Amino acid sequence: MARKLRLLFPEARYHVLNRGNYRYAIFASAGAVGSFLATLDEACHRYRWRVHAYVVMRNHFHLALETPEPNLTQGMHWLLGTFAARFNRFRSERGHLFQGRFQAQLIEDDSALGRVVDYIHLNPVRAGLVPPAEAGRFDGSSLPVLRRGDGPGWLKGEFILARMGAAGVAAGWQRYTVHLAEVAGSPALQAQMGFTSLSREWAIGTRGWKKALAKEHAHLALNPGFEAGEIHALREAQWSRALAEVCAGMGLSLPELEAGARPMSVKIAIAARLRSQVAAPYTWIAQRLKIPSVASLRMQVYRELLHVSPLYLER
Numbered sequence: 001m002a003r004k005l006r007l008l009f010p011e012a013r014y015h016v017l018n019r020g021n022y023r024y025a026i027f028a029s030a031g032a033v034g035s036f037l038a039t040l041d042e043a044c045h046r047y048r049w050r051v052h053a054y055v056v057m058r059n060h061f062h063l064a065l066e067t068p069e070p071n072l073t074q075g076m077h078w079l080l081g082t083f084a085a086r087f088n089r090f091r092s093e094r095g096h097l098f099q100g101r102f103q104a105q106l107i108e109d110d111s112a113l114g115r116v117v118d119y120i121h122l123n124p125v126r127a128g129l130v131p132p133a134e135a136g137r138f139d140g141s142s143l144p145v146l147r148r149g150d151g152p153g154w155l156k157g158e159f160i161l162a163r164m165g166a167a168g169v170a171a172g173w174q175r176y177t178v179h180l181a182e183v184a185g186s187p188a189l190q191a192q193m194g195f196t197s198l199s200r201e202w203a204i205g206t207r208g209w210k211k212a213l214a215k216e217h218a219h220l221a222l223n224p225g226f227e228a229g230e231i232h233a234l235r236e237a238q239w240s241r242a243l244a245e246v247c248a249g250m251g252l253s254l255p256e257l258e259a260g261a262r263p264m265s266v267k268i269a270i271a272a273r274l275r276s277q278v279a280a281p282y283t284w285i286a287q288r289l290k291i292p293s294v295a296s297l298r299m300q301v302y303r304e305l306l307h308v309s310p311l312y313l314e315r
Contacts, residue, residue: 008070013107019060044154047075056140108205132184
């Protein structure tokens with residue numbers, strides 16, 4: 001099987017996560033957590049990574065990290081392989097320790113990074129392991145280390161303190177603790193920050209940025225090494241871009257179209273262009289254009305394309 005491709009470039013930011021094989025509790029002991037963090041320390045020195053947040057739960061971990069050099073794949077291969085070898089050797093075991101290859105979601109900017117950092121630090125709270133006010137006391141998290149100020153050089157707290165806008169370090173961490181408690185106590189705020197999808201997206205940021213990213217790396221969507229979810233995300237961004245271009249070419253407003261303010265004949269004409277240009281799925285087109293029946297859409301597009309070019313369906 002082809003290996004999964006990564007979008008790598010200097011100074012890239014990622015939300016990285018992986019789980020134990022079959023959700024095995026590989027971090028159930030303090031010793032295992034300590035060993036993983038020690039290996040992470042070595043990896044950060046080897047590959048010059050900067051980490052803004054981490055959390056090690058019983059069966060998975062999260063990292064928010066920057067790569068000054070485009071070496072995420074190389075570094076994660078070393079980190080996971082080295083830790084797995086040490087874990088198995090200590091327990092006289094063999095076999096895969098982690099559940100497949102790691103996930104790495106590109107992060108757009110400071111706003112997106114802030115959401116990821118909060119999500120990581122609130123993992124123990126959302127799992128019911130500590131109350132919201134004590135998020136900073138979870139031993140497997142970077143938060144207590146950051147608050148003490150005695151962490152390694154690769155663990156960076158400046159980003160969080162800058163977000164809080166406090167005059168001093170102590171005041172900044174106090175504000176951040178209050179901020180996390182507020183987020184933890186508000187499901188609506190968590191939904192607004194996208195917590196429910198932060199571990200499932202292929203990239204974390206605005207729709208426009210994702211579209212630009214998909215356009216820049218569109219050729220990767222055809223590579224079998226990409227995972228199904230990432231292929232779909234890249235292709236959906238292409239379909240969305242094509243929809244915007246078709247609407248612009250026809251002098252139409254996309255928001256009005258999506259609100260159902262255009263007649264069905266216009267929607268069918270747009271759908272036909274999307275099918276012929278980028279082969280967007282009928283279900284996706286129906287959803288975006290507010291067309292209730294996929295079957296009816298399919299038949300009308302068939303007729304539209306046949307009318308435009310009788311040879312179209314033969315190609």
